[in-house]
Amino acid sequence: MLWSMLKAxxxxxxxxxxxxxxTYLLEIGDVALITVAGREFVLTxxxxxxxxLAALVLVWILMRLTGLIVAGIRFLNGDETALTxxxxxxxxxxxxxxxxxxxxxLAAGEGHLAIRKAERAAKLLARPEVTNLLIAQGAEMxxxxxxxxxxxxxLVQDERTRFVGVRGLLQQKLAAGDTDTALKxxxxxxxxxxxxxxxxxxxxxxxxxxxxxxxxxxxLNAKLRSGTLPRDVHKRRDAVLxxxxxxxxxxxxxxxxxxxLAKSANRQSPSLVPAAVMAARMSIxxxxxKQAASVIQKAWGLVPHPDLAAAxxxxxxxxxxxxxxxxxxxxxxxxxxxxEARLLEAELQIAAKEFDEARKALGSLAQDEPxxxxxTVMAAIERxxxxxxxxxxxxxxxxxxxxxxxxxxxxxxxxxxxxWRPTCTHCDGFDTLxxxxxxxxxxxxxxxxxxxxxxxxxxDGPSPAAVETPExxxxxQQTAPSEPIVEPVSGEDTLTLGxxxxxxxxxxxxxxxxxxxxxxxxx
Numbered sequence: 208m209l210w211s212m213l214k215a216x217x218x219x220x221x222x223x224x225x226x227x228x229x230t231y232l233l234e235i236g237d238v239a240l241i242t243v244a245g246r247e248f249v250l251t252x253x254x255x256x257x258x259x260l261a262a263l264v265l266v267w268i269l270m271r272l273t274g275l276i277v278a279g280i281r282f283l284n285g286d287e288t289a290l291t292x293x294x295x296x297x298x299x300x301x302x303x304x305x306x307x308x309x310x311x312x313l314a315a316g317e318g319h320l321a322i323r324k325a326e327r328a329a330k331l332l333a334r335p336e337v338t339n340l341l342i343a344q345g346a347e348m349x350x351x352x353x354x355x356x357x358x359x360x361x362l363v364q365d366e367r368t369r370f371v372g373v374r375g376l377l378q379q380k381l382a383a384g385d386t387d388t389a390l391k392x393x394x395x396x397x398x399x400x401x402x403x404x405x406x407x408x409x410x411x412x413x414x415x416x417x418x419x420x421x422x423x424x425x426x427l428n429a430k431l432r433s434g435t436l437p438r439d440v441h442k443r444r445d446a447v448l449x450x451x452x453x454x455x456x457x458x459x460x461x462x463x464x465x466x467x468l469a470k471s472a473n474r475q476s477p478s479l480v481p482a483a484v485m486a487a488r489m490s491i492x493x494x495x496x497k498q499a500a501s502v503i504q505k506a507w508g509l510v511p512h513p514d515l516a517a518a519x520x521x522x523x524x525x526x527x528x529x530x531x532x533x534x535x536x537x538x539x540x541x542x543x544x545x546x547e548a549r550l551l552e553a554e555l556q557i558a559a560k561e562f563d564e565a566r567k568a569l570g571s572l573a574q575d576e577p578x579x580x581x582x583t584v585m586a587a588i589e590r591x592x593x594x595x596x597x598x599x600x601x602x603x604x605x606x607x608x609x610x611x612x613x614x615x616x617x618x619x620x621x622x623x624x625x626x627w628r629p630t631c632t633h634c635d636g637f638d639t640l641x642x643x644x645x646x647x648x649x650x651x652x653x654x655x656x657x658x659x660x661x662x663x664x665x666x667d668g669p670s671p672a673a674v675e676t677p678e679x680x681x682x683x684q685q686t687a688p689s690e691p692i693v694e695p696v697s698g699e700d701t702l703t704l705g706x707x708x709x710x711x712x713x714x715x716x717x718x719x720x721x722x723x724x725x726x727x728x729x730x
């Protein structure tokens with residue numbers, strides 16, 4: 208309000224001054240005489256002032272026209288002028304509008320529209336690092352691989368966008384299955400951005416896929432140094448790579464190197480079961496039984512596993528069943544009540560023909576957590592105790608359609624592996640295998656159920672499903688030891704259930720061990 212009043216006062220004052228000045232000039236009686244080309248002009252002071260002001264305006268107009276002409280000449284010559292800046296600003300505005308439209312088209316999933324808008328933006332803006340990226344992304348969305356490759360190659364030419372271009376080409380090669388070129392591009396990308404976690408993971412996965420264990424360990428160390436990998440995870444994965452390298456060295460006959468790598472893997476990750484098993488077996492080969500037992504006991508204390516039990520049995524392969532039970536006692540005490548410990552003790556007792564003790568050890572696993580191994584162990588106990596054929600066959604019938612128990616399962620894709628591997632054979636995931644029970648659909652069991660009459664044979668009594676099972680039963684676990692803890696017993700008049708599954712029809716209690724070996728065959 209105050210400022211408005213002040214402006215009004217200034218305007219009134221200026222008007223008053225001009226009016227007073229004009230009145231003063233009109234009242235002056237003096238005149239000015241100007242002679243131009245022989246002609247005389249008489250000018251009053253007021254007219255003289257008006258002519259002077261008109262002359263100033265004319266001079267200003269001439270100067271502006273001269274500047275405009277000069278600017279036009281410079282514009283035509285390609286020099287930067289106000290005129291060029293005007294047109295540049297106009298083009299820049301239209302270019303940014305096209306750029307925004309391209310980004311919005313990408314967000315809407317309209318690849319072709321995004322390409323057109325990005326091409327228009329490229330003509331109006333000098334921003335190839337942005338427009339080429341939008342063209343590449345739009346081409347990928349529109350499944351125009353050739354156009355996308357061209358755009359990514361253009362990005363590689365610019366130092367600012369080289370990494371983005373290499374990464375884009377890498378993703379294309381991975382999608383096309385060209386892992387050879389992808390590996391080289393991943394190495395180049397990681398050289399450009401050593402701390403990029405995504406490139407580190409991609410290169411590590413490709414190196415593991417190509418079994419370049421030394422290169423993979425170097426990449427893993429780079430991840431640790433860059434702070435993108437926790438130290439405990441690094442130790443675990445480095446142990447996995449060392450174990451894979453040890454297996455390869457053993458296959459090549461490099462025993463000393465394989466031993467060193469296996470023991471190194473076991474030191475870094477004592478809970479890695481395959482590393483403990485290999486380290487123990489290498490110690491057994493060196494005649495270091497106590498060292499092998501120490502490795503197995505430490506690993507068993509962390510993760511009870513059938514492979515560890517098999518390796519522990521290999522330390523003294525010729526011992527009697529009673530001596531073996533005594534030697535295994537420290538292992539069994541570490542995890543009393545654990546399903547693997549109960550199954551292991553039941554198998555050991557069956558081998559010693561102590562079927563009552565085997566039943567006590569097994570407990571209710573076959574009812575609470577039925578799987579092929581526990582049900583078959585229960586069948587062996589029934590056979591060893593002289594049970595009826597129909598009862599033994601009922602347990603075996605259940606084992607056919609039961610879960611296979613824990614197996615090496617890829618946590619990324621769910622693929623089941625017969626043995627541990629550093630990478631999944633299905634999805635190439637690195638260090639994704641873990642010991643777990645895979646999901647089992649009812650549809651997967653329909654085939655075995657329909658085959659039961661042919662496998663088990665006709666029963667004189669009730670069907671296997673109708674046989675009342677005892678209260679005390681057992682549980683399964685997948686075991687595939689190279690040397691079984693319980694030795695198989697051969698016999699005649701056998702009932703065949705798979706290539707290695709034999710149950711004798713005799714009433715001899717010693718045939719119970721055969722059913723335990725059968726469990727290993729089913730699993």
